[in-house]
Each structure stands twice: as C-alpha cells, then as structure tokens.
Amino acid sequence: MALKTFIEAIRDGLREEMARDENVIILGEDVGKKGGVFLATDGLWDEFGDDRVIDTPLTESQIIGTSIGAAIGGLRPIAEIQFADFIHPAFNQLVSEAARLRYRSNNGYSAPMVVRAPYGGGVHGALYHSQSVEAFYTHVPGLKVVIPSTPHDAKGLLRSCIRDDDPVLFFEHKKMYRSVRGDVPDGEYTVPLGKAQVTHPGTQVTVIAYGLMAHYALEAADRVADDGISVEVVDLRTLRPLDKETVLDSVRKTGKCLIVYEDNRFGGYGAEVAAIVAEEAFDYLDGPVTRIAGPDVPGVPYNHVLEDWFMVNPEKIEAGIRKLAAY
Amino acid sequence: MAVSERSAGSGAKNAKDARNALGADLGLSGDDLLEMYRLVALARAVDERMWILNRAGRIPFVISGQGHEGAQVGVTWALEKGKDWIAPFYRSIATCLTFGMSPRDIMTAQYATASDPSSGGRQMPGHYGSHEHNLVSVSSPVATQLLHAVGLALAARIRKTGQVALTIMGEGSSNQGDVHEGLNFAAIHKLPFIFIVENNGYAISVPLARQVAGSSVAQRAAGYGIPGVTVDGSDVLACYAAARDAVARARAGDGPTLIEAKVTRLTGHSSDDQQTKYRSEEELAADKSLDPVPKFREQLVAAGILTPEAEEKINAAIAADVHDATEYAEAQPDPHPSTAMRWVYAEDWPSESPPPWGMGEETASGSDSAPDSDAAADDAAADDAAADEAAAPIDESAR
Ligand SMILES: Cc1ncc(C[n+]2csc(CCOP(=O)(O)OP(=O)(O)O)c2C)c(N)n1
Ligand SMILES: [Mg+2]
Numbered sequence: 001m002a003l004k005t006f007i008e009a010i011r012d013g014l015r016e017e018m019a020r021d022e023n024v025i026i027l028g029e030d031v032g033k034k035g036g037v038f039l040a041t042d043g044l045w046d047e048f049g050d051d052r053v054i055d056t057p058l059t060e061s062q063i064i065g066t067s068i069g070a071a072i073g074g075l076r077p078i079a080e081i082q083f084a085d086f087i088h089p090a091f092n093q094l095v096s097e098a099a100r101l102r103y104r105s106n107n108g109y110s111a112p113m114v115v116r117a118p119y120g121g122g123v124h125g126a127l128y129h130s131q132s133v134e135a136f137y138t139h140v141p142g143l144k145v146v147i148p149s150t151p152h153d154a155k156g157l158l159r160s161c162i163r164d165d166d167p168v169l170f171f172e173h174k175k176m177y178r179s180v181r182g183d184v185p186d187g188e189y190t191v192p193l194g195k196a197q198v199t200h201p202g203t204q205v206t207v208i209a210y211g212l213m214a215h216y217a218l219e220a221a222d223r224v225a226d227d228g229i230s231v232e233v234v235d236l237r238t239l240r241p242l243d244k245e246t247v248l249d250s251v252r253k254t255g256k257c258l259i260v261y262e263d264n265r266f267g268g269y270g271a272e273v274a275a276i277v278a279e280e281a282f283d284y285l286d287g288p289v290t291r292i293a294g295p296d297v298p299g300v301p302y303n304h305v306l307e308d309w310f311m312v313n314p315e316k317i318e319a320g321i322r323k324l325a326a327y
Numbered sequence: 328m329a330v331s332e333r334s335a336g337s338g339a340k341n342a343k344d345a346r347n348a349l350g351a352d353l354g355l356s357g358d359d360l361l362e363m364y365r366l367v368a369l370a371r372a373v374d375e376r377m378w379i380l381n382r383a384g385r386i387p388f389v390i391s392g393q394g395h396e397g398a399q400v401g402v403t404w405a406l407e408k409g410k411d412w413i414a415p416f417y418r419s420i421a422t423c424l425t426f427g428m429s430p431r432d433i434m435t436a437q438y439a440t441a442s443d444p445s446s447g448g449r450q451m452p453g454h455y456g457s458h459e460h461n462l463v464s465v466s467s468p469v470a471t472q473l474l475h476a477v478g479l480a481l482a483a484r485i486r487k488t489g490q491v492a493l494t495i496m497g498e499g500s501s502n503q504g505d506v507h508e509g510l511n512f513a514a515i516h517k518l519p520f521i522f523i524v525e526n527n528g529y530a531i532s533v534p535l536a537r538q539v540a541g542s543s544v545a546q547r548a549a550g551y552g553i554p555g556v557t558v559d560g561s562d563v564l565a566c567y568a569a570a571r572d573a574v575a576r577a578r579a580g581d582g583p584t585l586i587e588a589k590v591t592r593l594t595g596h597s598s599d600d601q602q603t604k605y606r607s608e609e610e611l612a613a614d615k616s617l618d619p620v621p622k623f624r625e626q627l628v629a630a631g632i633l634t635p636e637a638e639e640k641i642n643a644a645i646a647a648d649v650h651d652a653t654e655y656a657e658a659q660p661d662p663h664p665s666t667a668m669r670w671v672y673a674e675d676w677p678s679e680s681p682p683p684w685g686m687g688e689e690t691a692s693g694s695d696s697a698p699d700s701d702a703a704a705d706d707a708a709a710d711d712a713a714a715d716e717a718a719a720p721i722d723e724s725a726r
Contacts, residue, residue: 025485051485057515062474062508069478072463073412074486077478093505096468097475105456105464106447107670141671141679165673194676241676 004184007177009151010040010116012184013158014078018048020188021076024162027054028063028080028116037082038118038177064090064115068098068167071111076162084119084171085131098167099142114161118174119147120212120262122311125174127299132263137169138240138272144168144193145239149214151182153237156191164193173212180215196243198250202232205325206250208273209260210236213312217260220317229325239269247273248281255286256324262312265293287327292320349630353568357632363400363563364627365641370396370421371620372645373430376653377437377452381598385657386437390453394593395525396421397619398558399495401566402523402588405574406493412479414463414472414494417453418525422495427460430652440659441666448662470496470503473522477509480518480577491577493521493570498587499530499538501547510583514551517582521573524585525560527592532605545587553583560588561619564626591617663687 004012018024026041032055035042045053056063060081067077081087087094094115102110121130138145144166148154154172161168199214200221209217214235221231232250236243251257257277259270274289292312294300300310350360374393381389392399399421406413408427415422420433432444436455439448445456445464456464463475476494483490500506501524513520524544528535535542548555554576558569566588573584591614595602603611627633633641664687671679 023486057508057511059508059512061505062477062512065471065474065505065509066478066481066512069414069463069475069480069492070482070485071478072475073479073482073490073492075482089504092468093471093474096466097471100466101464102670102673104446104450104454104466105458106443106449108444108446108456108458109464110673144672194678241672242678244678 001183001185003181004151004155005178006151006154006172006180006182007038007040009155009182009184010158010172011042011044013155013162014041015044015047016188017159017162018044018052021162022052023074024076024078025052025054025070026078026080027056027067029056029058029082031055031080036080038174040116040172040177041080060086060089061093064093064098067113067115068093068101068111071113071167072109076112076114078114078116078162081115081117083125083129083131083174084117084133085128087115087117087133091136094137094143094167094169095140099140101142102166103142110165111167112165114158114164114168114170116170116172118177119171120173120175121294121300121307122175122212124302124304124307125300126302126307130300132171132261132268132294134169134171134239135263135267135269138269142166144241145171146193146237147171147173147211147239148191148237149173149176149180149211149235151180151184153191153197153235155184156189157193157237159188159190160193163190168193171211176212176215191237193238194241194243195238196234196236196246198232198246199235200231200233202230202254204230204254205256205258205321206232206234206247206254207258207260207317207321208234208236208247208250208270210239211262213260213262213317216312216314216317219314220321223314223318224321224325229321231321242273242276244276244280247277251277251281252284255284256327257281257285257289258317258320258324259289259291259293260312260317260320261291261293263294264296265291266296268293287324290320290324292317349626349632350564353564353571355564355567359404360627360630360632361637361641363404363567364623364633365645366400366421366425367396367563367620367623368641369430369645369648370399370424372649373424373433373652374420376434376649378594378598380437380653386452388452389437389598390417390451391592391594391597392418392420394527394591394614394618395560397563397623398523398525398560398566398588398590400425401563402493402495402570402586404567405570406491409461411490411574412461412463412476412483412492414476414479414492415455415465416469416472416496416500417455417465418497419455419465419495423455423457423460423462426462428455428457428462430648431655432457434652434656435659438656438659439661440656441662442659447666469500470505472496473509474505476522477513477518477520480513480520480583481516483519484516489578491519491521491574493523495523495525497530498524498526498528498535498544499533501544502538510548510551510553510585513583514553517580519577519580520583521570521577522583522585523570524587525590526587527590529592529596529606531596531600532602543587545585548585551583553585555585555587557587557589560590561617561622563619563623590619593618
C-alpha cells in the first residue's frame with residue numbers, strides 16, 4: 001500500500017500495463033518527451049521509446065482513427081486527448097467507427113482501445129478547458145465510459161480498460177490530478193468495469209455521483225449528518241454500462257434519489273439515471289428524483305466569480321439533499 | 328515526387344510476340360492474367376445480377392462497382408492475400424472478390440441475410456468486410472477508413488509483421504479532413520500504407536471540377552512528400568504495376584504512396600440515382616470506351632492468352648458462380664430480432680436492456696423491414712431460422 005496522487009496512480013497504471021503487454025502503446029499530443037501537458041505520461045517515453053509512446057501531430061480525429069486501425073492490427077492503443085474539450089474533432093471516429101465496429105461486423109471486428117482525456121472545471125479553464133463531455137458518449141451503445149474518483153479506482157479501472165475488448169473512454173477530472181491522494185495497493189489488482197460502489201452507507205437519501213462530484217457528495221453527506229440526515233453515496237465509477245443494480249438497490253432502500261453531475265443539466269448523464277430510477281423504482285420513491293447539475297450555459301465562464309457560480313460544490317449538493325430529505 | 332503517367336502499353340506486333348510480352352515484364356504469367364480477367368468479369372457479372380435483382384424487386388438497393396473493376400483487380404493483385412490489409416469502400420466488389428470473398432459473400436450482403444459475412448444483415452448492401460480475408464468492415468461516413476488503414480500500417484510497423492495496409496475511396500471523399508490527417512501521419516512515420524483514389528469524375532452528381540481544386544488528387548501527394556501516381560484505371564496491368572511499385576516501397580520502409588486511378592462510373596451513383604439528370608447522353612456514351620472489361624478482354628485475346636476455349640470456360644464458371652450465389656442468398660434466412668442486441672459489446676450487460684416490445688419472441692419472422700414484401704420464400708425461411716437461432720443464437724459462421 002502506498003499513498004499516491006490521482007495522476008501518479010494513473011501514470012503507474014499506464015507504466016505497469018505497458019511493461020506487462022508490449023502491444024500497449026500510447027499516442028497523443030505532447031505525450032512523449034514532455035510527458036503530457038499534465039505529466040500523466042511522464043517518463044514513459046524514456047522507458048518505452050518512440051514506437052510505444054508516440055507524439056502525434058495536432059490531429060484528434062487521426063489519434064482516434066489510427067488507434068482504431070492499430071487495435072484491429074493487434075495493438076492495444078491508449079489515446080490521450082489533451083483536453084476533453086478537444087475530443088470533438090474525433091466524434092465521428094468514436095461514434096461512427098469505434099462504437100459500431102463490432103456491431104456492424106457482427107463480431108467480425110472490434111476496437112479494443114482506451115481514450116484518456118482530462119475533463120472538468122473549477123480550474124480557471126474557462127469554456128474550452130473545463131468541459132464535461134461524458135453525455136455525448138454515454139449516449140452511444142458500443143462505447144464504455146469510465147470516470148474514476150480515487151487513485152485506487154483510477155489505477156484499477158485503467159487496468160481493466162486496457163485489458164477490455166471494447167473501446168473505453170476514460171475521463172479524468174483534472175482538478176483531482178494533484179489535489180486527491182489515496183492509498184493504492186501494491187500488485188496487479190483491478191477494479192471491474194460496470195460496478196458502482198457505495199462509498200458512504202446511509203438510509204434516508206441516495207446521492208449518485210462520479211468523478212469530482214463523488215468527493216463533493218461525500219462532503220455534503222458529512223455536513224448533513226450532524227442534523228441527523230443519513231445519506232448513502234453511490235460512486236458510479238463506470239457510467240456505461242451502468243451498474244443499475246447498485247443504484248436501484250440503494251434508492252429502493254432510501255426512497256429518495258439525488259443525482260449530481262458537473263455537466264450541463266439539460267440532457268446530461270444524470271437525466272438518464274433519473275429516468276431509470278423513475279421507471280424502475282417508482283413504487284419505492286418518497287420524493288421526486290432530483291438533480292444538482294451545472295447550469296445550462298454553453299461553457300464554464302472564466303472569471304472566478306462566474307466560475308464559482310457555475311461549479312457544483314458541496315454546499316449546493318447539501319442544499320439539494322436538505323430539500324429532498326424534507327419530503 | 329512528380330506525378331507520372333503509366334501505361335502498360337500493348338504494342339505487340341502479333342499475337343505470338345504479345346504472348347511472350349504481355350505481363351512478362353511485370354512477372355505475371357498467362358495463368359495470372361486469366362485469373363485476373365476472371366475476377367474482372369466475375370465482378371461485373373455479380374454486379375449486373377444485382378441490378379437485375381433490384382429491378383425485379385428482390386433487393387432494395389444497389390451500389391455498383393461497374394467501371395472500377397479493372398483498377399480494383401489490378402491494384403489488389405499486387406498485395407499478398409491473407410497477409411496484407413485492405414480498408415475498402417462501397418464500390419469494392421472486385422477488390423473483395425480478389426482478396427478472397429466469394430460471390431456468395433457478396434450476394435448475401437445484397438439480401439442482408441443472417442449469414443452475410445460482412446455484417447449478418449445489419450448493414451446496407453455495399454458495406455463489405457471480412458476479418459477472415461483482412462478486409463476491414465466498411466461504414467457509411469466516407470473516408471474514415473483511411474485512418475484505420477494508417478493505424479493498421481502503424482501496427483504492422485511496430486509489430487514488425489511486414490504487412491502493407493491499403494485503403495480505397497472516391498475522389499470526392501478524398502477531400503475529407505481525415506484524409507489530410509492520415510496522409511500527414513503516415514508520411515511522417517513512413518508507414519507501409521497505400522492510398523488508392525478511384526477517381527470516376529463524380530461524387531454523386533458533383534463533377535471533379537467542383538470537388539477537387541486543381542483536378543488532381545495525386546498532385547496533393549507532393550504536399551506530404553510522398554509519391555503521387557496517376558494511372559489509367561481501365562488499364563488493369565498499369566494499375567497492377569503502379570500498386571506493385573507502391574507495395575515494394577512500403578515493404579522496403581520507404582513510406583506511403585498515393586495512386587489515383589482514373590476510372591468511369593458506368594451506372595448511376597446507386598439504384599436511387601438518375602444520372603441522366605446531370606450527365607449528358609454523349610458523355611455517358613463516350614465513357615463506355617473506358618469500360619475495363621472489354622478492354623482487358625481484347626488485350627488478352629490479342630495476346631493469344633484468352634483463347635476461345637479459355638473464355639468459354641471462364642464464362643461458364645462465372646455464370647455458374649453467379650447463379651449459385653443468387654440461389655444461395657435467396658434461400659438464406661433473415662437475421663432474427665433475438666440476435667439484434669448481440670455484439671454491442673464483447674459481453675452482454677444486464678443493464679443494456681431490451682426494448683419493451685422484446686426481442687421478437689412474438690413474431691417469428693424478422694423481415695419486417697424488407698421492402699420486397701412479396702418475398703414469401705424469405706419469410707418462410709426466416710420462420711425456420713427463428714427456431715434454430717433461439718436455441719443457438721450465436722452464428723459462428725457469420726463472424
Ligand atoms: C461523410 C459523408 N458525407 C456524405 C455522404 C453521402 N455520400 C455517399 S457517397 C457520396 C459521394 C462520394 O463520391 P466519391 O468519393 O467520388 O466516390 P464515388 O461514389 O464517386 O465512387 C456521398 C456524398 C457520406 N456517405 N458520408
Ligand atoms: Mg467519384
């Protein structure tokens with residue numbers, strides 16, 4: 001067991017998987033000598049060389065499209081998109097190609113690959129360095145979407161993603177890279193895809209979250225605990241395939257469900273979770289399924305006052321819990 | 328590198344000289360040439376049958392390779408079957424036949440049968456693919472496949488397999504951004520990659536002059552520092568020669584080549600297109616002279632390679648193949664809805680739930696979407712299949 005930052009756990013995961021399987025390669029912008037703009041791949045180019053840690057041109061569609069071809073050709077590519085905000089040029093390759101390859105070929109082909117991208121706000125990144133993009137991809141059958149919240153899960157899930165036979169998007173909240181520390185076990189442990197985790201057991205309100213919001217949800221749960229409100233926090237970890245069972249079990253127990261996400265509220269990932277809970281746990285509900293989510297503006301504004309207004313934080317979640325608990 | 332014009336030229340004085348000369352400089356035997364001719368003619372025959380079936384209401388849609396077959400067979404012949412990779416496009420019938428797919432494989436795709444090896448009836452006709460034959464699954468958004476071939480070339484380089492990856496598309500599609508991104512990357516890394524543009528002068532209705540500034544795709548190769556070759560796409564041997572050179576360069580580690588084969592589109596863009604709306608009768612008549620099938624045939628007859636006996640044998644075999652493929656595809660069952668949620672992911676996930684109307688348990692016939700609703704035989708076949716597939720939903724033969 002060792003205490004690691006979020007980004008150290010990711011880097012260790014990458015390094016150990018590359019050492020384990022020579023077919024694992026990394027490609028992306030500035031991932032080589034520089035080690036990535038956040039240093040997630042720091043030192044890997046020195047260790048594994050030019051062929052396995054590839055600085056690509058500034059071409060996101062190429063990064064993803066080439067990874068698909070390389071995956072067909074027997075490699076296990078890990079594509080780094082420098083910021084999730086810049087994944088949009090690769091949307092066609094992800095949605096039309098990576099996601100559909102297995103289905104459209106009736107299992108003749110598949111694209112086992114991982115796309116890593118830093119996402120999220122609260123870092124003075126403004127409109128184009130703060131986006132949450134998960135909803136675009138959780139909408140697409142054929143893609144898996146993973147958002148870890150702890151160093152333990154980040155490393156264990158990353159391992160599972162690299163070994164998985166389907167394309168996985170792995171979004172890392174950039175605010176957590178150095179601010180979140182946690183114990184990481186020694187050895188080759190994995191965290192399975194498609195399994196949520198109850199990170200705080202409780203009886204009265206279920207709060208469902210992922211990524212940075214999973215931490216804020218825990219803080220909010222602590223704040224209301226003093227007033228006798230017992231909150232169960234579910235950290236989804238894998239957004240698709242969704243661990244419905246853990247979500248529904250919790251809501252059926254508490255009768256109340258609050259979903260927290262940083263992305264724009266309208267049509268966000270939490271809307272799907274809300275719909276599932278409403279459809280499949282209706283008889284157990286003692287209050288409306290509610291959401292605390294980012295406001296519906298086209299991006300996170302830069303000015304710190306505006307950014308604070310945008311960002312979901314523990315206080316805003318706390319308010320949501322109190323309102324729901326009162327039903 | 329400069330754009331070069333190639334022609335295999337058949338200036339033989341008489342048939343005997345030509346027999347010695349034709350193909351010999353390219354290392355092609357008479358048997359090779361006969362097989363290449365068979366493939367060109369087979370692709371044409373399969374294609375023509377598709378149109379007949381379309382007009383007869385048996386299949387709803389045709390996208391054709393007529394006029395492209397010479398370039399396709401010539402180019403594909405230069406690759407090593409079962410080793411190299413091709414990411415084809417929707418006109419690649421001759422490419423797929425040359426690389427190992429059978430007329431049955433092509434025809435079941437037209438009927439979208441459960442046994443269609445390209446997609447098990449999931450994709451529109453023309454979206455061929457076969458892992459068994461290293462033909463990457465075709466999708467509809469044009470040009471995306473270029474990056475997949477570049478990725479395959481990257482994997483080949485890194486894994487030191489000696490494979491070459493080739494992709495094909497039309498000149499209109501070559502304007503897509505993915506083409507630029509991929510050519511740039513392939514050239515930077517000197518990947519064993521070949522880009523074939525089958526330039527038929529039209530992207531649906533829009534002519535070359537409105538698609539390609541400068542009217543040459545091959546010239547764009549210069550911007551990436553790679554050779555750009557223009558070749559007469561109705562000249563099978565010239566196409567073979569150009570591709571063979573490109574393969575040699577790729578295998579030697581000298582990087583990618585762009586080959587622009589000038590072909591003609593002898594049919595409308597697809598069965599949904601009326602090309603007389605934008606192409607004159609004169610133009611269409613003139614383009615018939617660019618038909619690779621009679622051209623290659625005359626070349627081989629003049630060289631004394633395609634003797635009347637040989638031709639008769641080939642024609643009989645093709646007729647039998649096309650007949651067999653049609654009969655076979657006609658009799659193949661439709662895919663059943665119980666299989667429709669399979670292969671979204673490698674494994675089934677309980678959270679990926681079926682729709683409220685289930686997986687087709689009620690209605691045994693899965694052919695609700697077939698426009699040829701009078702296809703009673705198909706429906707009956709699907710009924711049988713429903714029973715089979717419920718018991719064993721994984722059709723191994725369709726992978
Ligand atoms: C991204 C995308 N845009 C539009 C289309 C519709 N479309 C299909 S084929 C085609 C024309 C392609 O022309 P070209 O590349 O010259 O190939 P050709 O059909 O002439 O062989 C168009 C516009 C498509 N399939 N994909
Ligand atoms: Mg064209």
